[in-house]
Amino acid sequence: MSRHPAEGAPHEPPRPQRTPRMSRRAQRPPDEPPRRVAVTSPRTAAARRPRYPATREIDEQTHLGEVYMRSLLRTQFRLAMFVCTVLGCVVCGLPLLFLLIPRLREAELLGVPLPWAVLAGLIYPAFVIGAWLYVRQAERNERHFADLVERP
Amino acid sequence: MSLTAVLIVVVAAVLIGAFGIRVSRTTSDFYVASRTVSPLWNASAIGGEYLSAASFLGVAGLVLSFGADMLWLPVGWTGGYLVLLVLVSAPLRRSGAYTLPDFAEARLESMTVRRAASVLVVLIGWLYLMPQFQSAGLVLREITGAPRWAGGLLVALVVAVNVLSGGMRSITFVQAFQYWLKLTALAVPLVFLLMAWRAGGAPGLSPQDAATWQVPLAGGKEYALYSTYSLILATFLGTMGLPHVLVRFYTNPDGRAARRTTLVVLSLLGAFYLLPALYGWLGRLYAPDLVRTDAVVLTLPGRMVGGTLGDLLTALVTAGAFAAFLSTSSGLTVSVAGVIAQDLLKGGVRSFRIATLMAVAVPLGLALQARALPVADVVGLAFAVAASSFCPLLVLGIWWRRLSTAGALAGLFVGGGLACAAVLVTIVGGPYEGPANALLAQPAAWTVPIAFVVMVAVSFLTPHRVPPGVARTMVRLHTPEDLNLDRGDWRPRSS
Numbered sequence: 001m002s003r004h005p006a007e008g009a010p011h012e013p014p015r016p017q018r019t020p021r022m023s024r025r026a027q028r029p030p031d032e033p034p035r036r037v038a039v040t041s042p043r044t045a046a047a048r049r050p051r052y053p054a055t056r057e058i059d060e061q062t063h064l065g066e067v068y069m070r071s072l073l074r075t076q077f078r079l080a081m082f083v084c085t086v087l088g089c090v091v092c093g094l095p096l097l098f099l100l101i102p103r104l105r106e107a108e109l110l111g112v113p114l115p116w117a118v119l120a121g122l123i124y125p126a127f128v129i130g131a132w133l134y135v136r137q138a139e140r141n142e143r144h145f146a147d148l149v150e151r152p
Numbered sequence: 153m154s155l156t157a158v159l160i161v162v163v164a165a166v167l168i169g170a171f172g173i174r175v176s177r178t179t180s181d182f183y184v185a186s187r188t189v190s191p192l193w194n195a196s197a198i199g200g201e202y203l204s205a206a207s208f209l210g211v212a213g214l215v216l217s218f219g220a221d222m223l224w225l226p227v228g229w230t231g232g233y234l235v236l237l238v239l240v241s242a243p244l245r246r247s248g249a250y251t252l253p254d255f256a257e258a259r260l261e262s263m264t265v266r267r268a269a270s271v272l273v274v275l276i277g278w279l280y281l282m283p284q285f286q287s288a289g290l291v292l293r294e295i296t297g298a299p300r301w302a303g304g305l306l307v308a309l310v311v312a313v314n315v316l317s318g319g320m321r322s323i324t325f326v327q328a329f330q331y332w333l334k335l336t337a338l339a340v341p342l343v344f345l346l347m348a349w350r351a352g353g354a355p356g357l358s359p360q361d362a363a364t365w366q367v368p369l370a371g372g373k374e375y376a377l378y379s380t381y382s383l384i385l386a387t388f389l390g391t392m393g394l395p396h397v398l399v400r401f402y403t404n405p406d407g408r409a410a411r412r413t414t415l416v417v418l419s420l421l422g423a424f425y426l427l428p429a430l431y432g433w434l435g436r437l438y439a440p441d442l443v444r445t446d447a448v449v450l451t452l453p454g455r456m457v458g459g460t461l462g463d464l465l466t467a468l469v470t471a472g473a474f475a476a477f478l479s480t481s482s483g484l485t486v487s488v489a490g491v492i493a494q495d496l497l498k499g500g501v502r503s504f505r506i507a508t509l510m511a512v513a514v515p516l517g518l519a520l521q522a523r524a525l526p527v528a529d530v531v532g533l534a535f536a537v538a539a540s541s542f543c544p545l546l547v548l549g550i551w552w553r554r555l556s557t558a559g560a561l562a563g564l565f566v567g568g569g570l571a572c573a574a575v576l577v578t579i580v581g582g583p584y585e586g587p588a589n590a591l592l593a594q595p596a597a598w599t600v601p602i603a604f605v606v607m608v609a610v611s612f613l614t615p616h617r618v619p620p621g622v623a624r625t626m627v628r629l630h631t632p633e634d635l636n637l638d639r640g641d642w643r644p645r646s647s
Contacts, residue, residue, distance in 0.1 A: 124422030
């Protein structure tokens with residue numbers, strides 16, 4: 001295995017052990033076009049696999065890691081805002097309804113005045129159902145995020 | 153008989169406190185113990201600590217006095233947990249913070265913000281403790297004729313002894329038991345009351361009450377619409393800022409469990425709050441003379457059932473009321489004393505002892521001096537202060553990266569300061585004339601928006617004061633614990 005004379009020059013960075021094929025290519029005259037090689041594996045697989053797992057992107061706070069984190073925060077925040085908006089509409093709407101539609105104040109539901117049936121009864125199970133739906137969706141979002149960043 | 157019931161509850165609390173020493177003492181014990189506790193027990197413990205004299209006695213009293221508008225109070229106290237669930241619970245548990253000042257320090261990386269949070273925790277705790285002592289005085293006077301200060305002093309002493317001996321705090325099962333005791337103490341007598349009501353021919357309200365008292369926004373209080381909205385805002389947003397609630401979230405093993413626990417808390421509170429409104433309604437029917445006294449829950453069994461059974465039921469209700477004072481006061485005192493000892497004094501056992509005395513003595517003094525406001529109203533003021541200081545800090549801290557140290561500090565100062573000023577003016581002076589009274593007695597509607605605006609605006613003006621580790625903190629707050637991620641190495645200072 002012979003060495004190209006230029007390789008020993010001081011401006012060349014030190015190279016690791018080379019294969020015989022590499023050294024043969026180095027011996028090629030500069031004007032000759034590079035040798036054609038057959039691609040035996042599609043590049044798609046290589047492109048899809050990230051260099052690191054996404055958890056490492058997040059740990060090192062790269063741009064990609066930030067994108068992952070922002071997407072998680074945005075999903076969870078949207079969910080939270082959705083619940084809060086529904087809650088706000090119900091809770092702030094009720095006094096307004098009672099104010100604007102006096103008939104509602106005196107209506108009855110199964111013999112109980114409507115405001116009492118709602119405020120002292122029905123609203124509590126409604127809270128629990130809302131909370132249950134929220135917990136289910138929030139855990140689902142977290143599972144999606146975990147699948148995303150832990151994908152090999 | 154009622155006195156015997158009170159004595160049993162008090163002695164039981166002291167004994168449990170004394171034996172609790174050996175059970176567990178440190179934060180990490182608390183934490184380790186939690187691993188064996190299911191969400192149901194954890195949630196019962198939160199409910200046990202949360203349901204105070206205001207819930208047990210105050211709601212029924214206010215409903216009796218002011219009618220349908222007061223139904224919003226328990227709705228808000230329950231709904232606050234829904235807001236807490238969606239905005240705060242899991243990230244707060246994941247932050248690893250043990251107290252609100254811990255969270256402030258972890259998120260904003262600033263000791264100044266931590267101190268400001270500590271001062272607010274102490275103020276809110278005192279404001280919450282004061283009506284507990286006042287109500288204890290009321291209850292003891294009701295059953296023995298003792299002067300008003302005696303009951304408050306008794307509860308304060310028991311709590312102080314208890315906290316100083318190191319008990320109560322970590323025993324999840326005791327607090328959990330308190331919830332079920334309180335539920336039973338309200339539910340069982342109610343069954344008998346309803347039976348008596350039916351046996352009496354199921355009478356309805358007087359036509360005048362049916363036209364005004366029973367109808368929302370139809371009289372009773374001035375500026376009812378403003379007051380209703382302000383009350384809704386304070387209770388829904390204030391729950392997340394109560395010092396003794398947050399500590400309990402730490403007992404969840406992870407953020408997911410914190411969410412599930414909150415869901416159970418919501419169910420338990422919903423079940424409990426079905427009861428006081430019925431007491432208020434029955435009270436309007438059978439004891440309309442008890443307007444503005446908070447005594448309706450204690451008086452109804454004697455009046456409607458009577459005899460030995462009536463005495464037994466009264467004893468049960470009284471025991472429940474004392475359990476409510478003791479559990480809430482103990483939880484609050486531990487939280488307040490912990491914060492005083494660690495952040496305002498030097499720390500260590502000696503500081504904790506001094507801090508406990510301070511935590512109990514100041515609200516006791518206030519309770520003896522201040523004019524007698526309805527207990528639920530004063531607790532409502534504590535919620536207003538929490539909603540205008542800690543709510544913006546938590547919500548913006550958890551969801552907004554650009555919150556700066558200066559912004560957080562300014563928001564806490566302006567929001568908390570305005571709310572505290574309104575509270576002070578209401579408790580010391582007042583009642584006032586015209587709209588000023590409504591604005592001061594229910595400050596949340598204007599102090600909460602101001603606090604949010606100040607926090608956001610100052611943060612925009614001081615972008616260089618955004619804490620450097622915010623990205624890491626966000627990872628810590630929001631990612632599920634089972635992912636292998638770098639979450640920084642911040643730990644709460646052990647207490």
